[in-house]
Amino acid sequence: MGGTHGNELTGIHLVKQSQKEMLGENYESFSLDYLIANESAIKANQRYIDVDLNRCFKLADLNDSTLTGKESKLAKSINQKFGPKGNSKTDFIIDLHTSTANMQTNIVITRTDLFHLQLASYLKQVLPDVTVTSEAELMEDHHFLESIAPNGVLIEIGPIPQGCIEYACYEKTQSATRACLDFIELFNIDSLPSFTDTLNTQSYYSKIHFPTDDNDDICASVHPSLIGKAYPKLNKGDPIFKRFDGADILYDGEPTILAFINEAAYYDKKIAMCLCNPINFSLISASKNK
């Protein structure tokens, strides 16, 4: 699926090109379907029209008849066609995203059973710059589109501006998508390679907002020393913001790892960056069906 966010063009064009090339023909153990998720948002070149589509797939929201915004209705229709969540006709969803932040090849998983840990480990083995982000801890009933199938992954490549295509980003997204499909084929025909015992992931636990002035306007930028950095460590005393009057603002918290640094999509909520903790998952003790 591409175009879940209407101004992230890479996934849209990859889905269309994959469909043209009949990518599914390369695989014997499953059939492949395609979706351009939010056509209205794509036409408007906006992330979304009313609300973020990729926050609309909680079971409670899908069943809430009072939610009638553009994306809420769209979510219900996608859930009917590819789900329904809890009893899905689709086994696996790959949802393609981009970021203006340097997220490299960010593989977001919302389940940590053995299958998904092996998938993430496989992607780390075969792709050059993978970071695995676990959102499994964040919520029981997830709000992502990919959560309507029992299995899935969100692939997010950056940095790339919104509303732009760059071949390097397109190619990384294509490689990650094909690697996911390769993994599923290998899983289906019982031919998975061996994996390391542990999967290192990053787990979001908080975020930092931009400093604001008396008018609630943003009054500082992310510090230039952090721009373009992929998952840098931040320690107490490190510069974190540069105010528009030129003064540095220093970080005053516990040591952390940063992600989504200066992500354009988060300016509406004045979020400047997210904070991560490394979490290691054992493939030895992972459950086969979480």
Place this chain on the structure above:
Amino acid sequence: MGGTHGNELTGIHLVKQSQKEMLGENYESFSLDYLIANESAIKANQRYIDVDLNRCFKLADLNDSTLTGKESKLAKSINQKFGPKGNSKTDFIIDLHTSTANMQTNIVITRTDLFHLQLASYLKQVLPDVTVTSEAELMEDHHFLESIAPNGVLIEIGPIPQGCIEYACYEKTQSATRACLDFIELFNIDSLPSFTDTLNTQSYYSKIHFPTDDNDDICASVHPSLIGKAYPKLNKGDPIFKRFDGADILYDGEPTILAFINEAAYYDKKIAMCLCNPINFSLISASKNK
């Protein structure tokens, strides 16, 4: 003026900060006013709501009562407040823009009389990476906001994604703005430095569209060898696009110079890049009042 395009955040914050710091107090020979031009577009985080505000300032359009779109009305109101064009109460307008393309510090002038050629020469002298783009040749009655005053300049810094602030871009915009104001002060007190005899500029003469497929969808990206390049030369046989199936497309035209490579704002018209010619202007023979 900032926020003429609602998703180019740098100018907006620079105008607000300059106002806070009372930037005008540093100058004795003129007074400084400030405008955040398109508040509705800023709120929507869009370049514009109905039409591009920076294409609304032709005299004919300002006087056309049938034009009633959001930006057409806004243009008329800005023209009343800061113009009116042809009999303006404002002597000089600086309009602040950004680009997703690597435009470095792009100084766009729409007049080539001695004053503007000296201004552009001054900016080249005092700033590190200035390219001067002349749009004077393109149209008699210009459609830019800055054209409602008899003198003006558009400052455009890139690359930066839409909807983002980066301090490096902010600082370049600030330096260019202050250099313009410094020039005006020096002009007013008759203390301009000496200039070289010739000003080298780039002049747009054409553009190249993205290749499209049978559905009129873009089917290729700008070639990776051109991404991030500032005003590169392109010769016949050089790769210009990379199709989503991986094939290179080669340039088949006359030698040229490229600008606005992969500018996100031009995707709506499927424009992939603009073509420039170097044009040299003589400061010796320039008219004092063009």
